[in-house]
Amino acid sequence: MERPKLGRLATVAIVVGDYDEAVAWYRDRLGLDVVEDTDMGEGKRWVVVAPSSGAGARILLAKASGEAQQSRIGNQTxxxxxxxxxxxxxxxxxxxxxxxxxxxxxxxxxxxxxxxxxxxxxxxxxxxxxxxxxxxxxxx
Missing domain, CATH: 3.10.180.10 (2,3-Dihydroxybiphenyl 1,2-Dioxygenase, domain 1)
Known part of the structure; x- marks a missing residue:
């Protein structure tokens, strides 16, 4: 059987406590660009930041929902x-x-x-x- 031929790793998620504070930190401290910020309703947003060069993976800033996700903020790895x-x-x-x-x-x-x-x-x-x-x- 032939193996799949996947493309590049496009996006990684980082669980955050607050969209706006995370956007401000990644934008102002690291110099990343906000490439997407879409309201998904019910308090959810699709927020993606990335280096202005466009190189490498983008980061999805994913707001924690529920205790399990909240417990992972700052310690995903x-x-x-x-x-x-x-x-x-x-x-x-x-x-x-x-x-x-x-x-x-x-x-x-x-x-x-x-x-x-x-x-x-x-x-x-x-x-x-x-x-x-x-x-x-x-x-x-």
Missing amino acids: GGRVGFFFETDDFARDHARMIAQGVVFKEEPRHEPYGTVAVFADLYGNLFDLIEPRKAAATKE
Whole structure:
């Protein structure tokens, strides 16, 4: 049997406590664009943010509904980094993010795969800011 040929991973969901506070944080702190904000009725919205470059997956800001979802706000991945933003200039974006009030959980570190630091969103979800090693540098 032939395997499916899926396209790119288009969207990931992050459970949030409030649409407007989440939009403001991701827009103002990370510089993401609001690419969709559709009222779905009954207090629900389809809110999607994404890098202005259009590269990579988009983020659906999904408001928690019920106790089970509320309990996951800020800890969707059990305390692990669950989301990764790449940059072509770590120092530039790290400094810009700090200036915008983003809280980094550690100092930048150099790993075999690149320069990285962990930061948290307004709810405590963990992200990596990473500048991957250049492909040429890995062919040493």
